[in-house]
Amino acid sequence: MNRLQPNHKSSFELFHSPFKRALVLSLLLAVVTLAVYSPVTRNGFINLDDDTYILNNPHLRAGLTWNTLKWSLTSFEWDNWYPLTWLSHALDYSLFGARAGGHHLVNAILHSLSAAILFWLLYSATGFPWRSFLVAALFALHPINVESVAWAAERKNVLSMLFFLLALAAYGWYARRPGLSRYGLVFLLFLLALMSKPQVVTFPFLLLLWDFWPLRRVAGWTSPQGPEEQGTVSQVSLPKLLLEKVPLLLLAIANASLTVLAQRYGHAMHGAYYSLLNRVENTLVSYVRYLIFAVWPLNLAAFYPHPTKLFPLSKVVASLFLLVVVTVVAVWQYRRRPYLIVGWFWFLGAMLPMIGLVQVGQQAMADRYAYIPYIGLFLMLVWTLAEWGARRKIPALALGTAAAAALIALGFLTHREIGYWRDSQTLWSRTLVVTQDNNVAHDSLARFLVLDGRSEEAVSHVRASLVIDPHDLQATMILGTYEHSRGHYAEAINLYKLVLLHADDPDIRADAFTNLGSAYRQLGDNADAKPCFEQALRLSPNHPIALVGLGLIALHGGDYPEAARQFSQAMKLQPTDVGYLLLARAIELEGHADQAQALRQRVSQLSPDFAAAQKEANNLLSSN
Numbered sequence: 023m024n025r026l027q028p029n030h031k032s033s034f035e036l037f038h039s040p041f042k043r044a045l046v047l048s049l050l051l052a053v054v055t056l057a058v059y060s061p062v063t064r065n066g067f068i069n070l071d072d073d074t075y076i077l078n079n080p081h082l083r084a085g086l087t088w089n090t091l092k093w094s095l096t097s098f099e100w101d102n103w104y105p106l107t108w109l110s111h112a113l114d115y116s117l118f119g120a121r122a123g124g125h126h127l128v129n130a131i132l133h134s135l136s137a138a139i140l141f142w143l144l145y146s147a148t149g150f151p152w153r154s155f156l157v158a159a160l161f162a163l164h165p166i167n168v169e170s171v172a173w174a175a176e177r178k179n180v181l182s183m184l185f186f187l188l189a190l191a192a193y194g195w196y197a198r199r200p201g202l203s204r205y206g207l208v209f210l211l212f213l214l215a216l217m218s219k220p221q222v223v224t225f226p227f228l229l230l231l232w233d234f235w236p237l238r239r240v241a242g243w244t245s246p247q248g249p250e251e252q253g254t255v256s257q258v259s260l261p262k263l264l265l266e267k268v269p270l271l272l273l274a275i276a277n278a279s280l281t282v283l284a285q286r287y288g289h290a291m292h293g294a295y296y297s298l299l300n301r302v303e304n305t306l307v308s309y310v311r312y313l314i315f316a317v318w319p320l321n322l323a324a325f326y327p328h329p330t331k332l333f334p335l336s337k338v339v340a341s342l343f344l345l346v347v348v349t350v351v352a353v354w355q356y357r358r359r360p361y362l363i364v365g366w367f368w369f370l371g372a373m374l375p376m377i378g379l380v381q382v383g384q385q386a387m388a389d390r391y392a393y394i395p396y397i398g399l400f401l402m403l404v405w406t407l408a409e410w411g412a413r414r415k416i417p418a419l420a421l422g423t424a425a426a427a428a429l430i431a432l433g434f435l436t437h438r439e440i441g442y443w444r445d446s447q448t449l450w451s452r453t454l455v456v457t458q459d460n461n462v463a464h465d466s467l468a469r470f471l472v473l474d475g476r477s478e479e480a481v482s483h484v485r486a487s488l489v490i491d492p493h494d495l496q497a498t499m500i501l502g503t504y505e506h507s508r509g510h511y512a513e514a515i516n517l518y519k520l521v522l523l524h525a526d527d528p529d530i531r532a533d534a535f536t537n538l539g540s541a542y543r544q545l546g547d548n549a550d551a552k553p554c555f556e557q558a559l560r561l562s563p564n565h566p567i568a569l570v571g572l573g574l575i576a577l578h579g580g581d582y583p584e585a586a587r588q589f590s591q592a593m594k595l596q597p598t599d600v601g602y603l604l605l606a607r608a609i610e611l612e613g614h615a616d617q618a619q620a621l622r623q624r625v626s627q628l629s630p631d632f633a634a635a636q637k638e639a640n641n642l643l644s645s646n
Contacts, residue, residue: 044145047155048138055134055162058433061440062130062172063123069446069470070324071175075100076111077120080564080595085116098284101382103277106217107178125174132180133171137162139187140397147194147236153404156425160400165319165435167396169389172443173324178219179390185215186222186394193229197237197255205269212270220281220375221394223274226267227371233263235360278375296328296381303333305377306341308387312373313344315392316399319435321456324449325463328378328386361405368398384462446470461487465496477504495521495530502537511541532562539571544645548575566596573604574642582611599625599635600642607643 067077076082081093090112094105110128118124137158144154161167170179189211196204215222233239241257258266296304315322352366372395378386411421442452450467454460464487471480481504487497502517518538525531539554552575558568573588589605602625610618626632 040151043151044142047151048141051141051155051158051162052134052138054159054433055137056130058163058436059130059133059171059440061437062126062443065126065172065440065444066122067125067174068443068449069466069473070173070449071100072122072173075175076115076125078566078596079111082108082112082115084112086112102178102220102284103280104178104182104217104219106214107181107219110177110181110218122174125177126172129171129174129177129180132177132184133167134162136180136183136187139184139191143187143191143194144236144401146191147232150408152422153408156404156429157397157400159429160404160432161397163429163432163436164316164396164400165322165432165439166315166389166392168322168436168439168443169324170393172440173390176390179221179393182215182218182222183393185211185218186225189215189225190229190232193232194237197233197239200256205266209269209273213273216273216277220277221391223278223281223375224372226270226274228368229267229270230263231364231368231371233258235364239263295384296330300329300332301378301381303338304329304386305379306338306345307333308377309370309373310341310344311387312369312392312395313399315389316396316403319432322389322439323453323457323460323463324443325453325460325466326386326388326457327460327462328381328384359406359409361401365398365400365402365405368401369395372398447474459490461490461494461497464490465494465500468497468500472500472503472507477507480504493524495525499530499534499537506537506541511545514541528561532558532565532568535561536565536568536571539568543571543574548578551575564595566592566601569595570601570604573608577604577608577611577643582608586612599629599632600638603635603639604642607639 067073081090081097084090086109091105091109094108094112097103097105097108111125114125114128140161141154141158144157145151148154170176170183189208192204192208192211196208212222212225215225237255239255239258240263241259348366349370352362356363373391376388376391408421441448443449447467447470450463450470453463454467457463464483468480468483468487471477471483480500484497484500484504487494488501491497498517499521502514502521505511505517506514515538518534518541521534522531522538525534535554535558539551539558542548542551542554551571555568555571555575558565559572562568569588569592573585573592576582576585576588586605586608589601589608593601593605602621606618606621606625609621625635629635
């Protein structure tokens with residue numbers, strides 16, 4: 023038997039003092055984390071996935087229903103498969119509706135729970151309460167994790183982390199007394215983590231690291247022990263440890279295959295946009311950038327543009343040299359300081375699926391990708407500093423004061439970072455300040471400005487985006503909507519056709535067909551408009567604007583029942599005051615004046631600006 027710590031018996035519950043200390047520290051950690059993140063409840067939704075994932079998703083707005091469950095289990099929408107995340111969003115809608123504060127609060131609660139679980143997990147495995155507390159506190163308060171918490175659509179990150187840590191804790195329980203039921207719990211929790219987000223696919227590999235240290239399950243392996251015994255584990259030969267991971271590995275492979283299918287289904291894989299050499303270079307440089315952000319977390323951004331050109335050779339060589347040096351030191355110290363090799367390979371391995379060798383999306387790196395990998399870096403940092411302080415006999419008070427100062431500084435930076443996620447304008451304006459040549463930030467800010475009625479400001483960002491990337495389809499689309507709004511329909515049509523000529527993403531194509539149909543309709547060319555709307559619906563069956571377009575065409579053609587059907591379907595997907603007024607007009611023309619009047623009266627009572635809605639509906643009807 024391998025004794026983890028030599029002074030106590032095998033259970034927290036049998037010894038009140040360690041248990042009470044752990045309970046107090048975990049509660050303190052959770053409360054402080056929630057306090058630091060409390061401003062997030064005043065933030066709104068942003069136009070980075072929040073609008074499509076949550077606000078305009080009819081499946082989620084329906085709440086927790088049988089149909090929502092079936093959809094979540096079978097859907098590849100938004101380029102992934104994470105049914106548990108969808109169900110959690112649906113529950114949010116049932117509880118909070120479209121009030122962003124409630125959605126953000128749930129993210130903050132999940133993050134604080136993960137911090138508390140991480141502390142318990144480390145303490146039970148190592149017996150070091152303050153080191154474990156500091157690692158968990160760094161995880162809780164480091165500003166790089168703000169993106170995962172303050173971004174409502176990133177629920178998948180915080181939810182998968184919760185189940186990942188629970189699975190790791192269950193594995194520690196299993197290691198102390200192996201059995202089928204205990205292993206089954208590990209398998210189930212890992213499955214739930216994968217159903218939240220596939221970022222945890224490296225779990226079997228991380229378990230092998232956990233076997234090495236702190237569990238010390240590898241037969242023949244000895245290392246410095248912890249200060250207290252929280253339990254005992256039996257050492258197992260390496261082949262048996264590998265065999266033990268096979269069911270988990272098969273589950274990870276199945277999920278990875280499903281994820282690749284989903285990404286290809288949604289055209290989210292962008293490997294062809296960047297050469298292999300470009301992706302390898304970006305991998306090396308990004309690993310080092312993550313290391314820098316770990317100790318100097320300034321100038322974080324919502325989007326880091328992927329380089330389209332090769333890096334200077336000196337930068338690539340320096341990055342590779344640093345990574346090799348740290349790897350060599352960690353391997354060299356594997357017996358005396360096993361936390362170095364475990365923490366370092368945890369960071370490298372957990373980051374590997376997201377580092378960009380297989381490129382998904384257009385980002386060079388992302389703060390949210392550090393959520394699990396940084397635990398390894400925090401382990402390395404805390405254990406190294408603690409042992410350094412012990413060797414030099416530095417007073418515990420001095421070390422504690424320095425640690426508290428560092429946590430306060432991180433808490434301040436996190437509080438400030440939360441403010442940058444307040445709304446779309448603040449987020450993208452900040453991103454443009456701290457990054458260069460960021461056409462995605464320009465596009466996103468432009469989309470916000472268009473919806474805010476500030477088209478001239480939006481166009482300046484669109485033109486800046488097209489300077490960075492002349493083939494930017496999002497910018498071309500926004501420029502088309504700008505010309506469209508000014509009544510320059512011919513120019514808008516040419517821009518929409520340009521998007522359709524180059525776009526392969528079905529969502530972009532659906533939007534372009536919808537806008538093209540609207541331009542044709544406003545020119546009075548319903549013959550060309552109708553097939554555009556129909557094509558948009560083939561690409562995106564729940565496209566409410568395309569349905570409204572078909573409803574207006576049916577209204578113009580005198581097919582009032584069809585117009586009412588299209589408007590009604592659109593309102594089920596995306597209710598708007600204008601849409602309900604169009605539906606009232608179709609019902610009225612069908613001969614149901616009383617129903618139409620009742621619907622108008624209801625809209626007038628609930629609408630924040632009924633006059634504006636009535637004016638827009640009349641404009642749509644008159645342009646028909």
